[in-house]
Amino acid sequence: FPALLAAPLFALAAGDGEVVGAAGRLNPRAIDAPAWAGDTWAIELALRPEMLVRREFTLRPLPLYPGIQRDLALLVPVTIPAGDVEATIRESGGALLQDVAPFDLFVGRGIPDGTRSIAFRLHFRSPERTLTDDEVDQAVDRVLRALEQTHGVTRRA
Numbered sequence: 001f002p003a004l005l006a007a008p009l010f011a012l013a014a015g016d017g018e019v020v021g022a023a024g025r026l027n028p029r030a031i032d033a034p035a036w037a038g039d040t041w042a043i044e045l046a047l048r049p050e051m052l053v054r055r056e057f058t059l060r061p062l063p064l065y066p067g068i069q070r071d072l073a074l075l076v077p078v079t080i081p082a083g084d085v086e087a088t089i090r091e092s093g094g095a096l097l098q099d100v101a102p103f104d105l106f107v108g109r110g111i112p113d114g115t116r117s118i119a120f121r122l123h124f125r126s127p128e129r130t131l132t133d134d135e136v137d138q139a140v141d142r143v144l145r146a147l148e149q150t151h152g153v154t155r156r157a
Contacts, residue, residue: 004027005025006024006026010023021046023042026040065125065127065128065131067131068125068131070122071121073156074153075117077153080153085118085120086100088147088151089147091146093122093139097124099122100120100123101121102118102120102121104119
């Protein structure tokens with residue numbers, strides 16, 4: 001396999017320093033690919049069974065009912081860590097809030113000095129029924145009240 005690779009060639013080492021494989025760009029003359037295809041990269045690993053990490057996992061059934069997402073763009077004081085804001089969202093979101101994830105950060109024009117805009121995606125779902133927009137809107141209102149009372153965070157207009 002390494003003979004098919006063009007320089008530079010990369011050796012892959014396990015935690016104990018043992019070389020377990022090679023990776024690199026394939027020599028274009030060693031493969032049957034059209035000229036327009038660009039570079040082709042390959043990796044080869046030779047792992048012994050004892051090198052593999054075995055992990056326990058749990059299967060869960062797929063949800064029966066759809067979820068509802070809400071995106072919140074928030075004006076957050078620069079002194080408040082985003083993790084604290086996320087924790088408050090999780091605590092105040094109620095039992096229907098399944099997940100929270102930040103997805104945007106903006107500082108600049110249109111954002112007041114001393115603040116930044118952080119956008120979070122909130123995912124709501126019930127295992128027993130389809131949620132209504134009104135239920136989710138009430139949960140979002142609860143989250144916004146908690147954020148303002150706890151951190152002085154407001155919704156970005």
